[in-house]
Amino acid sequence: MEDATAAQLAPFLARYGLVVQLSNSKGRCLIASRAFKQGAEVLAQEPYVAVLDGNSQHKRCDRCFSLSSNLKRCSACKSVFYCCILCQKKEWLLHKYECQATVKLFKEKQRNLTSSLRLMLRLLIKRRLQAEGFVPKTPSDCYETCKELPTHMANTGEERLVLYAQMANLVQMMVDSNDVKIKEVTKDFCRFACNAHTICDEEMRPLGTGLYPVISIINHSCSPNAVLHFDGKHAVVRALENINKGTEVTISYVELAASTHVRCLALKDQYYFDCDCVRCSASETQNGSREDAFVEGYRCINPSCEGPLMLDPGDSKKLICDLCGLNRNEADLTPLALEAEKSVLEASAMYTSGNIKGAMEAYGKAKSIQQTVCHPLSVNLMRTNDNLVKIHMDMQDWTAALEHCRQTIPSYKRAYSSFSPLLGLQFYTLGKLAWLKGNTAEAIGALKSALHILQVTHGPGSPLVQSLSSTLNEALAEAAHLHIHVAE
Numbered sequence: 001m002e003d004a005t006a007a008q009l010a011p012f013l014a015r016y017g018l019v020v021q022l023s024n025s026k027g028r029c030l031i032a033s034r035a036f037k038q039g040a041e042v043l044a045q046e047p048y049v050a051v052l053d054g055n056s057q058h059k060r061c062d063r064c065f066s067l068s069s070n071l072k073r074c075s076a077c078k079s080v081f082y083c084c085i086l087c088q089k090k091e092w093l094l095h096k097y098e099c100q101a102t103v104k105l106f107k108e109k110q111r112n113l114t115s116s117l118r119l120m121l122r123l124l125i126k127r128r129l130q131a132e133g134f135v136p137k138t139p140s141d142c143y144e145t146c147k148e149l150p151t152h153m154a155n156t157g158e159e160r161l162v163l164y165a166q167m168a169n170l171v172q173m174m175v176d177s178n179d180v181k182i183k184e185v186t187k188d189f190c191r192f193a194c195n196a197h198t199i200c201d202e203e204m205r206p207l208g209t210g211l212y213p214v215i216s217i218i219n220h221s222c223s224p225n226a227v228l229h230f231d232g233k234h235a236v237v238r239a240l241e242n243i244n245k246g247t248e249v250t251i252s253y254v255e256l257a258a259s260t261h262v263r264c265l266a267l268k269d270q271y272y273f274d275c276d277c278v279r280c281s282a283s284e285t286q287n288g289s290r291e292d293a294f295v296e297g298y299r300c301i302n303p304s305c306e307g308p309l310m311l312d313p314g315d316s317k318k319l320i321c322d323l324c325g326l327n328r329n330e331a332d333l334t335p336l337a338l339e340a341e342k343s344v345l346e347a348s349a350m351y352t353s354g355n356i357k358g359a360m361e362a363y364g365k366a367k368s369i370q371q372t373v374c375h376p377l378s379v380n381l382m383r384t385n386d387n388l389v390k391i392h393m394d395m396q397d398w399t400a401a402l403e404h405c406r407q408t409i410p411s412y413k414r415a416y417s418s419f420s421p422l423l424g425l426q427f428y429t430l431g432k433l434a435w436l437k438g439n440t441a442e443a444i445g446a447l448k449s450a451l452h453i454l455q456v457t458h459g460p461g462s463p464l465v466q467s468l469s470s471t472l473n474e475a476l477a478e479a480a481h482l483h484i485h486v487a488e
């Protein structure tokens with residue numbers, strides 16, 4: 001970071017107990033200048049710019065991102081919705097220009113704005129209004145701070161660069177301004193790609209994208225000590241463990257329930273770096289590769305053995321069980337793994353097109369193949385079970401949903417860290433399903449586990465944690481009334 005920006009940002013960071021340091025391999029890093037307790041808020045920020053995605057645009061307010069069943073549509077562009085007149089009025093200063101550009105794009109090209117184009121348009125509008133003094137500017141909320149984030153333009157492939165340049169062209173046409181330089185906008189598209197964050201609801205379902213100039217300074221680790229959580233579009237970083245003074249704050253950029261190989265590919269493809277976090281470094285050890293074999297590997301040929309299959313050092317075509325030493329040919333497994341993959345794709349397409357029964361059968365077929373091929377704790381089987389939970393919940397078949405959900409818990413525990421929000425949410429689903437089925441003791445156990453995790457990741461005041469606490473209290477009251485024994 002140039003000294004001027006770093007110095008200007010320092011007071012904002014000092015309020016939280018953070019400083020920026022430079023590292024040769026990672027660029028800027030955010031370092032704790034005091035200790036943070038597990039669950040504490042490390043940093044919070046509003047986005048510089050944010051957009052709702054296509055699915056959420058008609059369900060949430062474009063300004064505050066809150067859910068509403070009574071949204072009012074902008075009568076001019078007809079493409080954004082607000083929860084109240086106040087939100088609409090407050091947004092008008094920025095939306096006025098976006099509105100004109102949206103109408104122009106539709107008139108001239110018969111095209112609607114995509115999320116990425118809208119995000120860029122918002123960046124250009126806000127940047128101009130701040131430069132002209134119509135919108136206030138602070139060091140943590142200005143284009144200059146966004147501009148310090150890396151673009152990795154030199155690493156970006158030709159095809160992607162051409163696409164970004166075409167998108168920049170469209171933006172230039174929409175705003176009809178010579179101030180908009182194609183090269184600069186192309187660079188900003190590159191910047192979005194490796195710095196913008198997916199905004200999620202409390203249940204970690206994506207609802208939009210935002211650029212958070214300070215939060216984006218936080219680097220990645222596959223074993224992070226902090227997590228990003230959203231309240232609407234307000235982003236909060238919480239400590240997943242006690243963070244000591246002088247320690248780098250890290251979050252995860254990718255899905256952590258994946259083998260080292262898969263995580264590293266995703267990081268390289270989007271963020272252009274080779275991860276050397278503790279988890280990735282461990283993959284080169286026997287313990288680390290065993291962990292990968294559990295998460296994304298095959299199962300032993302002996303159905304009663306739960307050992308993971310590792311590469312046979314004596315024969316590269318063979319896999320050997322790490323527990324009992326039995327061999328299995330990779331060539332026998334590949335066609336079955338492909339068949340399972342095909343069934344999963346078919347199931348997903350059927351689900352999207354509304355053929356729920358077909359999807360249920362196809363996921364059922366995938367599951368039975370995966371049970372013979374994949375390790376019982378593998379993420380492939382876990383995802384199929386998750387889809388079956390979702391489908392059975394849609395069909396209000398709580399018994400089947402509960403059964404599939406129970407089966408996911410051991411793989412969630414293996415694939416995610418003990419304070420992962422996704423593990424917490426899975427316990428919450430298990431607790432709710434067990435409660436619906438009248439399994440009070442099981443519900444209490446799962447809800448307690450969920451609360452233990454989600455209080456840390458979401459904070460005790462979050463609406464999700466509040467509603468979880470009240471379900472747990474209801475279940476505890478019922479257990480006391482019926483003299484049901486509850487394990488501590």
Ligand SMILES: C[S@@+](CC[C@H](N)C(=O)[O-])C[C@H]1O[C@@H](n2cnc3c(N)ncnc32)[C@H](O)[C@@H]1O
Binds near residue numbers: 216217218
């Ligand atoms: C969102 S930015 C993080 C802030 C960035 N370090 C900076 O200087 O502004 C993402 C980029 O930071 C770098 N980065 C993040 N985590 C890293 C890691 N664990 N190892 C190496 N580079 C990392 C990569 O260049 C990545 O594309």
